[in-house]
Amino acid sequence: MITAEEFFTLFLEELKEIPALRRSYRFLNSPPSSSMFRFRKEYFCRRLEYLLKHLPPPGSRIWDCGCGYGTSAIFMTLNGYEVFGNTVEFYLQPLEARLRYWEKVKNLDSLRMQHANLFDMDIPGKFDCIVVQDTLHHLEPISKALDILSAGLAPGGRLIAIEENGHCFPQTIKNFLRRGNKKIIEVYDPVTGKNFLMGNENIRSLNEWKQLFASHMMPVNRLSVEYIRLFLPFFYALFPSGVLKEKENNLWKKHPFLREYFYFGLNFVACKNPSPPSGQR
Numbered sequence: 001m002i003t004a005e006e007f008f009t010l011f012l013e014e015l016k017e018i019p020a021l022r023r024s025y026r027f028l029n030s031p032p033s034s035s036m037f038r039f040r041k042e043y044f045c046r047r048l049e050y051l052l053k054h055l056p057p058p059g060s061r062i063w064d065c066g067c068g069y070g071t072s073a074i075f076m077t078l079n080g081y082e083v084f085g086n087t088v089e090f091y092l093q094p095l096e097a098r099l100r101y102w103e104k105v106k107n108l109d110s111l112r113m114q115h116a117n118l119f120d121m122d123i124p125g126k127f128d129c130i131v132v133q134d135t136l137h138h139l140e141p142i143s144k145a146l147d148i149l150s151a152g153l154a155p156g157g158r159l160i161a162i163e164e165n166g167h168c169f170p171q172t173i174k175n176f177l178r179r180g181n182k183k184i185i186e187v188y189d190p191v192t193g194k195n196f197l198m199g200n201e202n203i204r205s206l207n208e209w210k211q212l213f214a215s216h217m218m219p220v221n222r223l224s225v226e227y228i229r230l231f232l233p234f235f236y237a238l239f240p241s242g243v244l245k246e247k248e249n250n251l252w253k254k255h256p257f258l259r260e261y262f263y264f265g266l267n268f269v270a271c272k273n274p275s276p277p278s279g280q281r
Contacts, residue, residue: 004052012028026040043228061082061127063152066139070111083110156271168263168264185200206220218273225267230258231248
């Protein structure tokens with residue numbers, strides 16, 4: 001098993017070798033002693049830790065839907081999972097270089113990634129778990145997307161969502177100033193030469209996600225819910241990361257108004273209802 005901290009250390013070295021990754025991962029823009037570096041590292045690792053906490057046992061089949069550059073997919077493969085990932089646009093361009101780098105750590109034969117739009121692809125079988133990280137708010141039409149995800153999930157399987165909090169007041173203002181109320185846009189994919197609909201940072205609150213997932217027979221497990229990212233980067237110059245992590249974990253559980261409107265991140269797990277016995281259908 002490789003921990004999030006160990007993976008992050010290796011990932012920093014990879015960034016030095018593969019410049020294409022730096023357009024999204026900006027760790028090398030700040031010195032390791034800076035508050036911005038510590039802030040970015042904290043949430044990079046915490047998201048991976050959330051995955052490890054809620055993934056099924058190693059050996060399970062995982063679908064990383066909207067895998068982007070494949071960072072989480074690689075992390076899960078290194079931890080013993082059979083992973084399939086799909087993404088659109090330019091993200092898989094540095095894939096070969098990434099595989100060469102991580103093959104030095106462990107064989108990645110159980111990892112497969114492809115350029116494919118969720119709405120056009122053939123789902124390769126049933127999965128024990130689906131991971132949607134920074135992806136749900138881009139999937140439109142969302143109801144059709146959830147139908148597809150549910151169909152790809154084995155009965156009793158789980159979906160792990162790592163999202164932005166749609167009620168976060170600062171984030172809502174930022175998104176409105178950037179794109180107004182235009183929450184769904186049409187995007188051109190240069191790889192396929194096709195246009196497709198995409199949610200334009202169409203983030204939702206936990207209650208909205210609960211309703212959507214419940215309507216697709218995938219209720220959200222209330223014990224899995226976690227809010228993260230309250231403290232801005234400058235706090236990391238004032239307090240150790242561990243202290244801020246503990247404060248964040250405690251504050252959202254005690255103060256509903258704070259978690260609903262000032263936490264940027266939202267994580268949860270939805271579980272697909274098991275199929276009833278044939279005589280009860």
